[in-house]
Amino acid sequence: MRAIRVHECGGPEALVLETLPTPEPGPGEALVSVSAVGINFIDVYQRSGHYPLPLPLPMGLEGAGVVERLGPGDAPVAEGDRVAWVGGQGSYASELIVPADQLVPLPAGVELRPAAAVMLQGLTAHYLSRSSYRLEPGDTCLVHAAAGGVGQLLCQMAKIAGARVIGTVSTDAKATIAKSAGADEVINYEEEDFVERALTFTGGTGVQVIYDGVGQSTFSRGLDCLAPRGYMVLFGGSSGPVEPIDPLVLSNKGSLYLHRPRLWEFISSRDELLARTTEMFSWMESGRLKVTIAATFPLAEACEAHRLLVSREAAGKILLIP
Numbered sequence: 418m419r420a421i422r423v424h425e426c427g428g429p430e431a432l433v434l435e436t437l438p439t440p441e442p443g444p445g446e447a448l449v450s451v452s453a454v455g456i457n458f459i460d461v462y463q464r465s466g467h468y469p470l471p472l473p474l475p476m477g478l479e480g481a482g483v484v485e486r487l488g489p490g491d492a493p494v495a496e497g498d499r500v501a502w503v504g505g506q507g508s509y510a511s512e513l514i515v516p517a518d519q520l521v522p523l524p525a526g527v528e529l530r531p532a533a534a535v536m537l538q539g540l541t542a543h544y545l546s547r548s549s550y551r552l553e554p555g556d557t558c559l560v561h562a563a564a565g566g567v568g569q570l571l572c573q574m575a576k577i578a579g580a581r582v583i584g585t586v587s588t589d590a591k592a593t594i595a596k597s598a599g600a601d602e603v604i605n606y607e608e609e610d611f612v613e614r615a616l617t618f619t620g621g622t623g624v625q626v627i628y629d630g631v632g633q634s635t636f637s638r639g640l641d642c643l644a645p646r647g648y649m650v651l652f653g654g655s656s657g658p659v660e661p662i663d664p665l666v667l668s669n670k671g672s673l674y675l676h677r678p679r680l681w682e683f684i685s686s687r688d689e690l691l692a693r694t695t696e697m698f699s700w701m702e703s704g705r706l707k708v709t710i711a712a713t714f715p716l717a718e719a720c721e722a723h724r725l726l727v728s729r730e731a732a733g734k735i736l737l738i739p
Contacts, residue, residue: 418436420435420507421510423464423473423474426466429719429720440512441486442488444488445490446487446517447487447517448513449483449512451481451512451513452530452738453530453534453736455480455538456723457537459478461727464476477507477510480536481502481536482513488517494517498522499523499532500520501520502515503537509716518687524699526698527702530736531708531710534708534710534734539708541680542574543574544678546574546575547693547696548683549678552575552626553578556581557582558580558625559611559627561627561630562586563582564732567652570708573706574706577706581602582600582601583624584603587607602614612639623644623645623671624643625647627648630653631653631654632651632655633658633659633660637659637660646674647673649676651677652677652679709734712731713735713737715738
């Protein structure tokens, strides 16, 4: 098998393509032939050492492919099944061992590449909009980085829920992307004060929830956009970590809620994983949820895929094709 591993943390050049023995699945495991792999910013953080992990580090967390062999014992999938996964460390590979209960069978109407593109970001958008703060018709949400990978999916899922969406972006080109994803109003925060504009769009009342994956540059001012008893859902920090906050600030700004979730607690059981993916895939099959694939690279060009990702020039998902 071929796989990308990191032996010394650093830039994209740290990604090394190696030929390794093909592993055999043990009890409760499946050997999957990998068809497509999603590239994510968490991969960059792991590669660079920002998220320290033991070395050599097999790269990648999500993908889609076909089950080749099953280990001993019962399994919820069968050989030959088309499947997708998230959390399978080492997904930058031609073949991968994955716990069988983490594999999600794909319905006939969902192709392998879109499935690989949507597992991490799509499930993140799903738990944000359906669990962290469950959007209802009549709600208004503010989505930071609305043209990003999670942002585009989150805008679409918010509209499916019947909510009004205000999106923030950094360029006019990204404003067009956010609009096409369903944002009702778009704020270019490089040219406009997003707090002032959000309050204007809501008649001064504020939004019910902010989904913030940006962090340092947006968090504190975002609290001023929230309606009383509103929710600040901080799920990332692409601009840097947020400074510690005095809980009294939440009280003084209107009895606000602060939630700092991560994906893994929202797919911790197979039942919950399947419930979320079943709904997400049904939206994809019906055309209500569109997944944009911006670029594909062969496995040997993983370093170029990382360079494109960190440039923030790709308007959609980047995939590796083993």
